[in-house]
Each structure stands twice: as C-alpha cells, then as structure tokens.
Amino acid sequence: MRRAGQMPEGEIVPSAPLSAPPPPVENGRFRNGVATAEAHPTSLNLPSILSKCEEHPFNPAPESHLIDLHRPMETPSEEFRSLRTKLNYMQTLQSLHTVVVTSASPAEGKSFTAMNLALAESHLADNLVLIADFDLRRPTLHNLLQLDRSPGISDYLLGEAPLEKVIKRISGSNLYFMPAGKAIKNPLELLNLREVKVLLDELHTAFNWTFFDTPPLLFSADANLISAVTDGTILVVRIGSTTIDTITRAVQSLNENNVLGVVANGARAGELYSKYTYYYSKKEEA
Ligand SMILES: Nc1ncnc2c1ncn2[C@@H]1O[C@H](COP(=O)(O)OP(=O)(O)OP(=O)(O)O)[C@@H](O)[C@H]1O
Ligand SMILES: [Mg+2]
Numbered sequence: 001m002r003r004a005g006q007m008p009e010g011e012i013v014p015s016a017p018l019s020a021p022p023p024p025v026e027n028g029r030f031r032n033g034v035a036t037a038e039a040h041p042t043s044l045n046l047p048s049i050l051s052k053c054e055e056h057p058f059n060p061a062p063e064s065h066l067i068d069l070h071r072p073m074e075t076p077s078e079e080f081r082s083l084r085t086k087l088n089y090m091q092t093l094q095s096l097h098t099v100v101v102t103s104a105s106p107a108e109g110k111s112f113t114a115m116n117l118a119l120a121e122s123h124l125a126d127n128l129v130l131i132a133d134f135d136l137r138r139p140t141l142h143n144l145l146q147l148d149r150s151p152g153i154s155d156y157l158l159g160e161a162p163l164e165k166v167i168k169r170i171s172g173s174n175l176y177f178m179p180a181g182k183a184i185k186n187p188l189e190l191l192n193l194r195e196v197k198v199l200l201d202e203l204h205t206a207f208n209w210t211f212f213d214t215p216p217l218l219f220s221a222d223a224n225l226i227s228a229v230t231d232g233t234i235l236v237v238r239i240g241s242t243t244i245d246t247i248t249r250a251v252q253s254l255n256e257n258n259v260l261g262v263v264a265n266g267a268r269a270g271e272l273y274s275k276y277t278y279y280y281s282k283k284e285e286a
Contacts (some may be wrong), residue, residue, distance in 0.1 A: 061144055136154055154190060
C-alpha cells in the first residue's frame with residue numbers, strides 16, 4: 001500500500017463536481033426551505049448547549065460491529081486503540097480536533113471506522129468526543145446506535161431544531177452523537193451554508209475530537225466540502241475491493257486538504273479485522 005502522498009499519477013476524472021457555489025442569501029430566515037445566513041447566531045456557546053443535551057443509553061444494534069467497552073480485548077478494539085494512539089500523537093504535533101472519515105466508493109467501511117474510532121477515543125478519561133453523521137444522503141450511524149435519525153444536522157441547518165435537541169449524549173460516557181436529520185433533497189446546498197462553517201469552527205470549544213461520517217468522495221462533493229473546513233481527513237480503503245484507480249481519484253479530489261492517513265479495512269469472512277492497519281502521513285513524520 002502506498003501512502004496518501006505517494007499515489008501514482010493518473011488521469012483524474014472526478015465523477016461528480018467537487019465543489020458547488022454557496023447558495024444565494026436573501027434577507028430573511030429561509031429561502032426555498034433552506035436557512036439563510038441570518039438563521040443562526042455566529043457564536044454558539046457549545047459547552048452550555050451540552051449541559052442541556054438529552055441522554056440516551058449505549059445500545060448498539062446487533063451486527064453493528066461496534067467495539068465494546070466491557071470487552072476491550074476483543075477485535076476490533078485493539079486495532080482502533082492503535083489508531084487512536086496514532087491520532088492522539090498527531091494531535092500533539094498539529095491543531096487537530098475535527099476529522100473527516102471518507103472513502104472513494106460506497107461500502108468501504110467509512111461509518112464502521114468513524115463510529116469505532118469515536119468510541120475508542122471516548123473511552124479515554126476526560127476526552128469528549130462527537131460523532132457526527134454528515135452522510136446526509138444515506139446516513140447509517142443512528143441505526144448503529146439504535147437512535148432516531150431526526151432531529152439532526154439537516155433539521156438544525158434548516159432552522160427547525162436547536163443544537164441541544166440535535167446533539168445527544170450517550171449516557172455515562174464521553175461520547176456525543178449528532179444524527180443526520182430528516183431526509184433532504186439538496187444536501188450540498190445545505191452543506192454550503194455559512195452555519196456549517198460556524199458550527200465546525202466551534203466544535204473544538206466543547207469536544208477534543210469530532211469525527212464526521214460522510215458519503216463517498218467519488219459520488220458526491222459533500223465529503224470534499226466538509227474536508228475543506230475541518231482539520232484532517234482519514235481515507236478508508238477496503239482490501240479486495242478498492243482499486244488503485246478509485247483511490248488515486250479520491251486522493252486527487254482531496255487536493256490540498258490535510259489527508260492524515262489511510263485506513264486499510266480488510267474485512268473478509270474468516271479474517272475480520274485482521275488487516276486493519278493505519279498508515280502515517282507525511283505530517284506525522286515531519
Ligand atoms: N472491518 C469490518 N469488519 C466487519 N464488518 C465490517 C468491517 N468494515 C465494514 N463492515 C461492514 O460492512 C458494511 C459496510 O460498512 P459501512 O457501512 O461502514 O461502509 P460505508 O463506507 O460507510 O458505506 P456507505 O458508502 O454506504 O456509507 C457494514 O455492514 C459494516 O458493518
Ligand atoms: Mg456509511
């Protein structure tokens with residue numbers, strides 16, 4: 001496996017436009033059901049919002065493959081603890097609090113990786129972690145946690161739910177969850193709102209880590225957009241299915257964004273998790 005910065009050169013043909021212009025802003029709160037710049041304040045006071053969040057028990061769905069605090073020695077706990085150690089080390093070298101988890105194509109393990117990484121970090125004392133489902137197209141994290149999809153991010157951005165209803169605390173843990181929210185037709189338009197950047201810029205005031213689950217890079221511009229306004233990006237590849245061509249195009253689409261490294265997710269019947277590996281980025285070696 002090559003490192004992210006060492007991809008072979010090839011023809012780059014993105015299958016989707018990689019950015020979209022921000023929607024025009026008009027006076028007033030909403031335009032065509034989408035919140036405009038005036039719909040939310042510019043300072044959120046997240047620590048105070050967290051004190052008002054609802055709590056929900058940790059109740060993972062069967063077959064969700066989530067790591068279990070009560071069975072810490074079971075795979076894939078070990079692999080995610082190792083990934084956590086590497087990320088925590090990188091955090092000592094650079095300002096690193098908001099991390100996008102994405103991949104080139106569908107079903108490569110983005111949600112599995114984002115959720116387990118968030119869980120692994122949240123197992124450390126005094127380490128507040130948010131897992132945010134920014135896959136507004138096909139969100140799954142609420143299913144893994146057996147919680148409601150809405151109210152969530154889209155409801156907040158539409159001005160239809162306050163943040164304290166959208167962020168949920170997992171009882172007795174350092175983990176907070178922000179589901180995707182109700183289905184919408186125009187995720188890219190919503191993600192382009194100024195409120196997204198305001199929210200993302202403030203997350204570090206409450207959370208040491210925020211992990212963003214996102215749609216595949218080569219199928220929409222959403223992950224690329226979020227990656228441009230967060231501190232770093234982890235690229236998941238699935239051993240046996242991700243091709244060099246797709247990962248090359250994915251890395252190229254991330255352009256100047258800070259790719260922290262590549263997770264090689266090698267789930268196969270009979271050898272689940274056994275090839276779970278993490279590759280250092282150039283920044284870490286510096
Ligand atoms: N290492 C693994 N071990 C066991 N199961 C895994 C592993 N990685 C992924 N899976 C399973 O594979 C399926 C697809 O994974 P996941 O939903 O994380 O992919 P995704 O990249 O988020 O997909 P999408 O593009 O649809 O959002 C899920 O059922 C997940 O539990
Ligand atoms: Mg997913």
